[in-house]
Amino acid sequence: MANEPLYKVPTNHRLLLAARPVGVPGPENFTADAVPARAPAVGEVLLETLYLSLDPAMRSWMSEGTSYKQGIPLGDVMLGGGIARVLHSCAEGFVTGDLVQARLGWQTHPTIAGRYLQKLALTLGSAEDWIGPLGLSAVTAYFGLRDIGGLRSNDRVLVSAAAGGVGQIAVQIARIEGCRVVGIAGGAQKCAFITDELGAAVAIDYKTEKDLSAAIARACPDGIDIYFDNVGGPTLDAALEHLRPGARVVLCGRISQTHAAEPYGVRNLGRLSAARGRMQGFLVFNYHDRYDEARTWLAARRRDGSLRQRLHVLDGLVQAPIGLGMLFRGENSGKLVVRVAEG
Amino acid sequence: MANEPLYKVPTNHRLLLAARPVGVPGPENFTADAVPARAPAVGEVLLETLYLSLDPAMRSWMSEGTSYKQGIPLGDVMLGGGIARVLHSCAEGFVTGDLVQARLGWQTHPTIAGRYLQKLALTLGSAEDWIGPLGLSAVTAYFGLRDIGGLRSNDRVLVSAAAGGVGQIAVQIARIEGCRVVGIAGGAQKCAFITDELGAAVAIDYKTEKDLSAAIARACPDGIDIYFDNVGGPTLDAALEHLRPGARVVLCGRISQTHAAEPYGVRNLGRLSAARGRMQGFLVFNYHDRYDEARTWLAARRRDGSLRQRLHVLDGLVQAPIGLGMLFRGENSGKLVVRVAEG
Numbered sequence: 001m002a003n004e005p006l007y008k009v010p011t012n013h014r015l016l017l018a019a020r021p022v023g024v025p026g027p028e029n030f031t032a033d034a035v036p037a038r039a040p041a042v043g044e045v046l047l048e049t050l051y052l053s054l055d056p057a058m059r060s061w062m063s064e065g066t067s068y069k070q071g072i073p074l075g076d077v078m079l080g081g082g083i084a085r086v087l088h089s090c091a092e093g094f095v096t097g098d099l100v101q102a103r104l105g106w107q108t109h110p111t112i113a114g115r116y117l118q119k120l121a122l123t124l125g126s127a128e129d130w131i132g133p134l135g136l137s138a139v140t141a142y143f144g145l146r147d148i149g150g151l152r153s154n155d156r157v158l159v160s161a162a163a164g165g166v167g168q169i170a171v172q173i174a175r176i177e178g179c180r181v182v183g184i185a186g187g188a189q190k191c192a193f194i195t196d197e198l199g200a201a202v203a204i205d206y207k208t209e210k211d212l213s214a215a216i217a218r219a220c221p222d223g224i225d226i227y228f229d230n231v232g233g234p235t236l237d238a239a240l241e242h243l244r245p246g247a248r249v250v251l252c253g254r255i256s257q258t259h260a261a262e263p264y265g266v267r268n269l270g271r272l273s274a275a276r277g278r279m280q281g282f283l284v285f286n287y288h289d290r291y292d293e294a295r296t297w298l299a300a301r302r303r304d305g306s307l308r309q310r311l312h313v314l315d316g317l318v319q320a321p322i323g324l325g326m327l328f329r330g331e332n333s334g335k336l337v338v339r340v341a342e343g
Numbered sequence: 344m345a346n347e348p349l350y351k352v353p354t355n356h357r358l359l360l361a362a363r364p365v366g367v368p369g370p371e372n373f374t375a376d377a378v379p380a381r382a383p384a385v386g387e388v389l390l391e392t393l394y395l396s397l398d399p400a401m402r403s404w405m406s407e408g409t410s411y412k413q414g415i416p417l418g419d420v421m422l423g424g425g426i427a428r429v430l431h432s433c434a435e436g437f438v439t440g441d442l443v444q445a446r447l448g449w450q451t452h453p454t455i456a457g458r459y460l461q462k463l464a465l466t467l468g469s470a471e472d473w474i475g476p477l478g479l480s481a482v483t484a485y486f487g488l489r490d491i492g493g494l495r496s497n498d499r500v501l502v503s504a505a506a507g508g509v510g511q512i513a514v515q516i517a518r519i520e521g522c523r524v525v526g527i528a529g530g531a532q533k534c535a536f537i538t539d540e541l542g543a544a545v546a547i548d549y550k551t552e553k554d555l556s557a558a559i560a561r562a563c564p565d566g567i568d569i570y571f572d573n574v575g576g577p578t579l580d581a582a583l584e585h586l587r588p589g590a591r592v593v594l595c596g597r598i599s600q601t602h603a604a605e606p607y608g609v610r611n612l613g614r615l616s617a618a619r620g621r622m623q624g625f626l627v628f629n630y631h632d633r634y635d636e637a638r639t640w641l642a643a644r645r646r647d648g649s650l651r652q653r654l655h656v657l658d659g660l661v662q663a664p665i666g667l668g669m670l671f672r673g674e675n676s677g678k679l680v681v682r683v684a685e686g
Contacts, residue, residue, distance in 0.1 A: 232612065251616040265608015269575065273594040273624030281616030 007088045010048070012037040012109035013317055017072050021062050023259050026325040029062065030078065030106075032318070037109035040090040046111050047084035049104050049340040051131040054080070054323045054332075055165065056230075056255045078106035080320070081136060082340070083120070083127050094119070099127050101135075106320050108340055124299035131337050133302050133309040134295045137165035140252065140284040141228075142294040145173050147287070148280045149226045149250045153178035156222055158239055159200075161230035163190035163310075165335035166252060168198055169298075170228045172307050175199040179226075182219045184212075184235065186330050193333065197308055206235065213238040223247075231256040233264040240268035247272075249279035258328060310334030350431045353391070355380040355452035356660055360415050364405050366602050369668040372405065373421065373449075375661070380452035383433040389454050390427035392447050392683040394474040397423070397666045397675075398508065399573075399598045421449035423663070424479060425683075426463070426470050437462065442470050444478075449663050451683055467642035474680050476645050476652040477638045480508035483595065483627040484571075485637040488516050490630070491623050492569045492593045496521035499565055501582055502543075504573035506533035508678035509595060511541055511652065512641075513571045518542040519649050522569075525562045527555075527578065529673045536676065540651055549578065556581040566590075574599040576607040583611035590615075592622035601671060653677030 011034050018031040040046045061079050064071045072079055086098040091114025094100070100117040104110045120130050132138070144166070145151045157174040161167040162183025171194060174181045183194035184204045191203035202219040209215040216224075216238055223244035229236050232254030239249070249272065257263060272279055287294070301307035312334040314323045320338045327336050354377050361374040383389045404422050407414045415422055429441040434457025437443070443460040447453045463473045475481070487509070488494045500517040504510040505526025514537060517524045526537035527547045534546035545562040552558040559567075559581055566587035572579050575597030582592070592615065600606060615622055630637070644650035655677040657666045663681045670679050 232616075236612070251612065254613055254616060257613060263610040263613065265610045266612055267606040267608045269579070269594065269609055269622075270597055270600060270606065272622070273597060276623075276625050276629065278621060278623040279612075279615070280619075280621040282619045286619060 007046075009039070010037045010046075010087070010109045011035070012107050014077050014108075015106040015317065015320060016075055017062060017078050018074065020064065020071070020074070021059070024325050024328045025059060025062055025321065027321040030321045038111040040088060040111050043091050043115070044111055044113050045086055045091045045094050045100075045117060046088040047100065047102070047104065047109065048087050049108050049110065049317075050083045050085055050099075050127055050342075052080045052082035052104065052106060052317075052320060052338040052340060053131055053135060053137070053165075054320065054327050054336040054338065055137065056253050056258065056327065058324060059258050059328065078320075079103060080106050082337075083131050084110070085341075089114070091115075091117075099130070101130060106317060108317055121295075124295055125302060128311065129299070129302060132311050132335055133169065133298055133307055135165075135335075136284055137335055138169040138298055138309070139287070139291055139294045141166045141169035141173060142298065143284060143287045143290070144250045144252045144282060145170055145226070145228060148282050149228065149248045151177055151179070151226065155179045155225035156220055156244065157181045157226045157228065158184070158216065158220060158224045158242075159228040159230070160184040160235050160239070161253065161255060162194045162198070162200065162203065163333065164230060167228070167230050168194075168309065168334070169307070170252075171198045171200050172301075174226070174228075176301060176306050182216075184231075189333060193310065197310070213241050216242050226250065228252060229254075233257050233260070233266075237264075237266050237268050240266070240271045243271055243275040243277050245275050247275050247277040249277060251279060251281040255328065312336045314338045316340070350389075352382070353380045353430070353452045354378070355450050357420050357451075358449040358660065358663060359418055360405060360421050361417065363407065363414075363417070364402070367668050367671045368402060368405055368664070370664040373664045381454040383431060383454050386434050386458070387454055387456050388429055388434045388437050388443075388460060389431040390443065390445070390447065390452065391430050392451050392453065392660075393426045393428055393442075393470055393685075395423045395425035395447065395449065395660075395663060395681040395683060396474055396478060396480070396508075397663065397670050397679040397681065398480065399596050399601065399670065401667060402601050402671065421663070422446060423449050425680075426474050427453070428684075432457070434458075434460075442473070444473060449660060451660060464638075467638055468645060471654065472642070472645060475654050475678055476512065476641055476650055478508075478678075479627055480678055481512040481641055481652070482630070482634055482637045484509045484512035484516060485641065486627060486630045486633070487593045487595045487625060488513055488569070488571060491625050492571065492591045494520055494522070494569065498522045498568035499563055499587065500524045500569045500571065501527070501559065501563060501567045501585075502571040502573070503527040503578050503582070504596065504598060505537045505541070505543065505546065506653075506676065507573060510571070510573050511537075511678065512650070513595075514541045514543050515644075515650050517569070517571075519644060525559075527574075533676060536653065540653065556584050559585050569593065571595060572597075576600050576603070576609075580607075580609050580611050583609070583614045586614055586618040586620050588618050590618050590620040592620060594622060594624040598671065655679045657681045659683070
């Protein structure tokens with residue numbers, strides 16, 4: 001019939017940023033609404049969100065603003081990256097059923113310009129692989145260790161938040177490249193995961209170690225060539241005490257500082273200096289034109305079984321704010337994702 | 344006559360480390376003695392010390408030990424580098440009258456193996472040049488800025504202790520390479536020296552600035568590409584607040600921390616991370632095989648008049664301990680040296 005729509009307009013369930021967080025964020029920072037999905041204009045695509053990734057950086061997006069990013073305006077859809085399926089395409093290169101990766105936002109049915117979508121190469125892995133071991137957390141670990149850390153085989157590598165999204169991949173990349181790896185995490189379960197599943201030589205449970213520096217000394221008797229830092233703060237200070245000459249410190253994350261009342265003062269930079277060490281920060285987005293290199297490497301290690309990833313899956317968009325709280329309380333076991341719809 | 348000695352044995356006046364310093368070192372840490380100079384064995388050279396260099400690193404040599412160097416044993420001759428003239432040579436390649444550079448120690452007439460001596464290339468500069476703009480402080484500035492800092496023309500460069508031995512050369516190398524340079528120093532005289540003689544765009548007097556970060560913001564309105572850090576501590580923290588994307592922090596010295604009761608905690612490493620910045624320590628000795636490269640470059644700039652160095656000369660070995668105190672109280676104006684004998 002003449003007036004029949006080309007497709008059924010779905011309801012877009014959204015979570016909007018309602019209040020900037022004080023401390024650990026949670027459901028109280030968001031409001032839910034439901035609106036008709038916006039019809040795609042020429043060049044745009046209507047999507048159905050399958051997975052959303054929960055990452056430490058999201059906390060800073062919820063604040064007023066940071067040095068490298070404006071905060072999300074109150075009332076806007078919460079930002080977040082993930083995997084979606086194309087429902088209706090008005091953009092060249094995309095057809096219904098394609099799987100894509102994009103900054104979808106916390107909504108079930110985003111409408112996004114095709115130029116902001118990356119079609120998943122399913123030859124490399126499934127949708128679950130793309131949110132996990134081929135996702136941005138994994139790509140972050142890859143470039144952090146290799147380009148920033150200058151990874152060499154036989155390096156002695158220490159990784160903090162080693163059971164987390166980035167950390168667990170960093171542990172494995174270093175192990176695959178022939179390094180001795182020590183991981184730091186909170187709790188016996190995570191520590192067992194790090195040694196038994198990821199192949200670290202030793203795991204340090206920071207929750208039971210009174211003296212983290214002494215624990216690192218025992219776990220890394222020859223010192224550290226690379227410290228892959230996901231937490232900052234006192235853990236960074238403790239790691240600095242054990243740098244070998246020419247060591248590299250990869251500043252990847254600072255989750256310990258996200259909710260600190262005031263920033264921790266790092267006292268041991270003299271050790272970096274004495275070790276002729278290098279400490280460097282980075283943003284994975286700066287490697288955008290080399291994502292394929294990382295994913296090809298990661299997919300090959302995924303296929304040969306040497307690279308694992310544990311996903312911690314929460315079901316339903318409504319769980320996203322709860323998951324954010326779990327992330328910052330260290331309650332997740334594995335890379336934390338929200339399954340918004342079945343693939 | 345048969346029993347006439349080959350040369351007159353001079354008296355070697357020495358300063359021995361008598362007590363490890365608490366706080367700023369001074370004459371109370373040393374005792375003087377005088378012994379006949381030791382006759383050179385085969386392969387050795389008897390020297391007459393002309394100049395000794397006073398450098399911040401010497402304070403750490405006086406302590407029990409550091410992570411990269413054992414402390415000087417009590418009762419031993421104080422360590423120190425400088426320029427000397429050959430009085431009598433039993434080593435191939437050296438003849439009476441040659442000028443050499445070596446770790447002479449605080450003594451007027453050291454006897455040292457020829458393999459530890461570097462003959463001065465007087466084509467590059469005079470003995471005064473070799474203790475000054477061709478000396479290790481200058482070579483440190485060269486490799487720190489270029490290799491560690493990755494100096495590029497048009498970089499915005501901030502240098503602390505900018506009137507000091509390393510700092511004044513760093514300011515000038517950056518200026519010669521086309522950078523806009525801001526120097527930090529204590530006192531109006533040093534600040535005038537930095538702008539008027541060294542060619543910095545702005546000098547910041549840390550003694551009169553209540554808010555160093557605000558002063559840096561005014562002096563560096565476009566931020567900082569390279570921070571050449573000679574002081575550490577709160578100055579480093581203030582500089583970190585103004586890093587541009589991709590900035591480099593050269594950890595050259597930490598004179599503010601030398602006598603700190605406890606180490607200052609650096610709070611702004613998050614800025615390094617957000618700027619994707621790099622912070623790196625180094626030891627000039629690691630560039631030993633490239634000293635000639637640095638000196639050739641420095642000598643050429645010396646000859647064409649673009650590179651200046653102000654020496655602060657103290658006369659007589661007895662002044663060395665006093666000079667060390669001046670150095671750590673910031674009372675020197677220029678690269679501090681002790682003239683032990685006339686060249």
